[in-house]
Amino acid sequence: MDRGAHSFSVKNESGFTLVEILVSLVILLILVVAFVPMFTFVAQAVSNNQGKDTATALANKQIEYLRTLPFIVLDPVTGEIDTTKAQLGIVDGNPPGSVPAQQVKTINGKEYTIKTNISWDESVTYKNVSVTVEYAGAFNKLKQVVATFHTAAAEEGTLGLPNSGHILVKILDNTGSQLSSASIPVKIEAQDGSALTQQNNTENGETIFGVLEEGYYMVSAQIPDDMTYSPEQTIVEGWLVLDNVEVDDGLINEVEFYIDYGAKINLSLEDNAGNSIVGNGILELQWSNGTNSSNLSPIAFTANDFVNNYIPAAKIGNLWPGGSYSLKLTDVLDSSTLKAYTEYDMSVDGTPRPQNNSSEWDGTLQANDTTNLTVKHFTQTNSLLKVHLYTGTGMLETEFVPDDPSIPDGSGVYRVTRWKDQSGNNYDAVAALSQAPELKETAINDLPVVHFTGSKSQIITIDSRSVSTDNFTIFVVAKPEETHQIDTESTTSIEGVWDQKYLFWPEWGGYSNAGQGLSLGTNGISNYEHANGYMPPTAVYSGDMSSFNAIAVNYDEKTPFIYINGEMRKAGIESPRVHVSTPQKVGGDGYGYFTGDVAAILIYSSSLSEANMELVSNYLMSQYNLP
Numbered sequence: 001m002d003r004g005a006h007s008f009s010v011k012n013e014s015g016f017t018l019v020e021i022l023v024s025l026v027i028l029l030i031l032v033v034a035f036v037p038m039f040t041f042v043a044q045a046v047s048n049n050q051g052k053d054t055a056t057a058l059a060n061k062q063i064e065y066l067r068t069l070p071f072i073v074l075d076p077v078t079g080e081i082d083t084t085k086a087q088l089g090i091v092d093g094n095p096p097g098s099v100p101a102q103q104v105k106t107i108n109g110k111e112y113t114i115k116t117n118i119s120w121d122e123s124v125t126y127k128n129v130s131v132t133v134e135y136a137g138a139f140n141k142l143k144q145v146v147a148t149f150h151t152a153a154a155e156e157g158t159l160g161l162p163n164s165g166h167i168l169v170k171i172l173d174n175t176g177s178q179l180s181s182a183s184i185p186v187k188i189e190a191q192d193g194s195a196l197t198q199q200n201n202t203e204n205g206e207t208i209f210g211v212l213e214e215g216y217y218m219v220s221a222q223i224p225d226d227m228t229y230s231p232e233q234t235i236v237e238g239w240l241v242l243d244n245v246e247v248d249d250g251l252i253n254e255v256e257f258y259i260d261y262g263a264k265i266n267l268s269l270e271d272n273a274g275n276s277i278v279g280n281g282i283l284e285l286q287w288s289n290g291t292n293s294s295n296l297s298p299i300a301f302t303a304n305d306f307v308n309n310y311i312p313a314a315k316i317g318n319l320w321p322g323g324s325y326s327l328k329l330t331d332v333l334d335s336s337t338l339k340a341y342t343e344y345d346m347s348v349d350g351t352p353r354p355q356n357n358s359s360e361w362d363g364t365l366q367a368n369d370t371t372n373l374t375v376k377h378f379t380q381t382n383s384l385l386k387v388h389l390y391t392g393t394g395m396l397e398t399e400f401v402p403d404d405p406s407i408p409d410g411s412g413v414y415r416v417t418r419w420k421d422q423s424g425n426n427y428d429a430v431a432a433l434s435q436a437p438e439l440k441e442t443a444i445n446d447l448p449v450v451h452f453t454g455s456k457s458q459i460i461t462i463d464s465r466s467v468s469t470d471n472f473t474i475f476v477v478a479k480p481e482e483t484h485q486i487d488t489e490s491t492t493s494i495e496g497v498w499d500q501k502y503l504f505w506p507e508w509g510g511y512s513n514a515g516q517g518l519s520l521g522t523n524g525i526s527n528y529e530h531a532n533g534y535m536p537p538t539a540v541y542s543g544d545m546s547s548f549n550a551i552a553v554n555y556d557e558k559t560p561f562i563y564i565n566g567e568m569r570k571a572g573i574e575s576p577r578v579h580v581s582t583p584q585k586v587g588g589d590g591y592g593y594f595t596g597d598v599a600a601i602l603i604y605s606s607s608l609s610e611a612n613m614e615l616v617s618n619y620l621m622s623q624y625n626l627p
Contacts, residue, residue, distance in 0.1 A: 054107055055133040059149045062114055062131045066099065071127070071155040079162045081211060088127060088153055090118050094188070094198040094209040095127060101201075110135060117183075117201050120210035122252070124166055126154035130203065164211040165247035169219060171205045173260040174230070174322030174367060178205025184259060185222040190215060191244065212247045219245050221257040228318035230258035231287045231294035262318025263365030266310040266372045267354075269332065272379035276309035279335035280611050283311065286347065289323035300611065303335040313370055324363035327354065329375060333612045338619060339423070340384040340604055340612060344377040352376065380424045386466040387603040388423040390623070391448045395420050398439050414439040416450050419460060427463035429586060429601075435459050437587060444477075444548055444599055445625040452587045454482065454501070454595035459587040468605035469579045472555050473613070474518070475603075477620050478503060479548040480596040484521030487537045491576050496528040496535035500592035504583035506530035514577040516560070518553060520594060522546040527553055527560045529575055535591070539572025547627075548599070550620040555580065556607040565626065566617030568610075599624055 066088060072095070073085040081087075081096060089097020095118060103114045113134040118127055132148040169186045171179045183201045190196035192215045200207040220239040223229055233240045240257050247253060269277035280303070285296040305315050319325070326347040333340040346353055346363075353360040354373040361373055389395070396419055402412035415436035419429040431437065437458045443449040452458050485499035496506070496519070506517025506528050514529040519537075527539040539553070539560040552563040558580050560572035582603055588594050600620055608616070620626070 050108075051110060051135050054110070055112055055135050058105065058107075058112055058114055059131045059133045062116060063129070063149055063151060066116070066118075066129055066131075066151075066153070069098070071153055072161075074162075081162075088118060088129075090116065090200070092198060093118065093200050095120055095211065096198065101199075117203060119200055119203065120166070120208045121152075122168065122208060124161070124208070124210040126152050128152055128203070161211055163214075163249045165214060165249055166212060166252045167209040167217065167219060167245060167247060168252050168254045169200075169202070169207050169209070169221065170254065170256050171202050171221060172256055172258050174258070174320065179259060180204045182224060182227065182259075184224070184257075186257075187220050187222075187239075188212075188245075189218045189220075191218055192216065208252070214247055214249055216243075217245045217247060218243050219255050221259065223259060226261065226318070227259055228262040228320050229260075230289075230320050230322060231296060232289075232292035233258065258320075258322075260321055261367045263321040263367055264313035264370040265316050265319065265365070266313050266370060267316065267327075268310045268372070268374045269329070269378055270374055270376045271334075272376070272381075277332065277334045277341075277378045278303050278306045278309060279333050280609075280615050281332035282330045282609075283316065284328040284330070285316075285319070286326045286328070287320065287323055288326075302611070302615075310372070319365055321365050321367035321369075325365065326363060327373075327375075329377070331609045331612060332378065333608070333615055334378075335615060335619070338385060338388065338602065338616055339378075340606060340608060341378045342382045342384060342606075344375055344382075383424060384604050384606045385423045385602065386425060386468060386605050387421055387427050387429075387462055387601060389419045389421060389429060389462075389602070390600040391450065395422070396439060396448065396450070399433055399436070401433070416460065419450065421463070425463075425466070427466040429460045429462045431458075431460040440597060443597055444479075445623070447599065447624065449597040449599045450586075451597050452594045454593045456588075456593055458593065459505075459585050459589065462584045462586065462601075462603075464584055466582065466603055467584065468582045468603070470555065470558050471605075471607040472582050473552060473604040473606065473608045474504070474582065474601070475550065475552045475616055475620060476503065476518070476601050477548060477550050477599040477624055477626075478520060478596060480520045480522050480545060480594070482521060482595045483523045484519050484526070484592070486524055486540060486542050487526060489538060489540050489573055490536040491538060491573050492534070493536040494533065495537060496526075496530065497591045500526070500528070501594045501596075502528075502588035502592045503586065503594040503596075503598070505585040505587070505589040506535070506583060507581065507585075508532070509534075509577060509579075509581065512577065513579040513581065514575060515583060516553070516555065516580050517583050518551075519592065520545065520551070520596070525551060525562055525564075525570075527562060527572055529577065529580060531577060534577075538575060539570050541570040543569075548597070548624060550617045550624075550626060552613060552617065554607055554613060563613055563617065565621060566614045568613075 069088040073082045073087045075082040083096045086098040089095035090101050105112050115132045117130045129151045171184045173179045187199040188209050219242045283299040287294050329344040354375045398414040417436050421427045438451040440449050440451040484501040487495040500519040501521050503520040504518040507515030509515045509531040511532045514531040517528050519526045524542040526537040539562050541562045550565050554561045558575040562570040
């Protein structure tokens with residue numbers, strides 16, 4: 001036997017290699033993946049068609065049921081419509097009847113909503129009938145509507161209706177055309193003390209309430225969530241209302257409501273450099289159509305309301321697309337720069353209009369459209385922030401003063417000779433070296449402070465161009481080290497000449513006016529006014545002030561209000577002086593000097609709103625990590 005040469009094969013001639021098996025599995029998987037969506041689509045299509053068939057059958061069944069009902073049932077004694085008997089009409093509707101306006105049925109796990117509408121024609125001789133069935137579609141689960149089934153019903157012979165009148169309600173869009181694209185709920189209520197209330201839905205922009213007794217009725221139309229109304233109309237809890245609509249026998253009284261799809265505004269605010277303003281404010285819109293005008297409810301906004309630097313349409317709401325608008329912005333305060341701004345009112349002659357795609361906005365809006373507007377009023381010229389001093393990097397100019405000039409590199413202190421204003425006005429606070437307060441490093445939240453020792457020589461003076469009168473707001477972050485005298489509030493005394501620690505010195509106001517100042521001790525805060533023979537505390541707060549606090553005095557029409565960390569703690573007494581002016585000297589003067597630390601000072605030439613008082617206080621508390 002020849003044993004010298006043999007050949008071997010690793011392939012099993014009757015089977016498949018591992019590679020061939022894997023390739024077959026991959027091909028099969030591809031086919032499965034490709035066909036599963038198709039099978040799903042086919043199943044959904046079948047389900048959808050079954051839904052349509054069922055909905056159509058339900059609509060036909062409802063129509064057949066309606067045909068079995070009496071056209072109208074009259075009371076044989078009174079001759080009036082007998083609403084207690086089954087007849088062709090809607091429950092609590094007009095014409096009255098026994099048919100529910102809406103029914104829900106579940107068939108094979110799918111929910112169907114049957115909506116029936118029955119209304120008089122304008123001659124009140126026959127009834128218009130429509131049936132609509134809604135169900136959830138198989139593809140997107142949204143409500144789908146089978147084509148509405150319409151028919152009409154009439155009574156053979158004479159109806160024999162009682163003497164009566166009718167109300168025809170029309171829903172008009174902003175062009176004055178009947179609104180046919182939406183069904184609007186409308187109701188009437190008798191105003192004679194009876195309990196009569198009937199509700200219909202409009203078709204093609206109208207509905208008629210027929211066979212009504214003589215008298216007066218309240219007619220109402222409900223505003224759908226995605227629609228709005230002409231502002232000169234009266235609205236009560238989402239319903240437009242007309243009172244005292246008169247019904248006379250044999251007559252049709254026509255009533256009109258104006259409802260349409262809303263127009264929308266996205267509103268952005270900018271400064272003179274094109275930077276976006278994001279913060280607090282109040283938006284007021286005034287509407288007019290040449291005949292009527294209306295002030296819409298003010299819209300208060302905060303920084304949290306802004307989306308991509310816009311006050312979004314969702315915040316402003318649906319606006320009537322007819323007529324024209326004018327907008328006003330008040331109490332605007334930027335949450336990043338802390339700048340407050342003067343009022344913007346586009347109705348004032350000479351005021352630049354909002355920009356709409358680089359063009360001036362003409363005040364008009366379109367239904368189902370969003371207009372992007374930009375108001376560029378918020379410039380440095382229109383800023384109400386007169387002074388903003390804080391102790392950040394580069395804000396303080398200092399000079400080293402040695403304890404003993406004869407000793408090189410000896411001990412000493414840095415004195416603050418200039419505190420730079422960041423309001424944009426450059427109203428710096430300055431001090432001669434001989435009067436300059438001290439610099440204290442990393443005193444609060446790793447930031448330096450300006451330290452006053454209570455010495456008569458330590459005063460730093462704010463630029464006099466910052467002075468404001470009667471309506472102003474002052475913020476200061478400070479910590480006192482000594483107590484001061486707590487005096488009784490008054491508008492006639494001179495108590496301020498004794499034992500005070502004037503953080504802000506009240507300037508002498510002469511014989512008619514007064515300067516405002518603030519004394520701060522560890523035991524409280526006192527607001528003083530200074531004039532000839534006049535230095536009373538017009539607002540006094542007594543309490544523990546031994547730590548750093550964000551303190552504010554808000555003068556509103558010469559009445560001071562003391563705030564601590566955003567909370568109003570004391571309402572003062574209105575000043576009897578002709579004008580009251582803001583202080584300039586920080587650290588005190590003739591009748592008392594402050595001992596303690598100051599980290600920030602802001603002065604506004606306006607009384608700030610409560611929302612803005614809170615915004616600025618919270619900003620300062622966060623900046624200096626105050627509790």
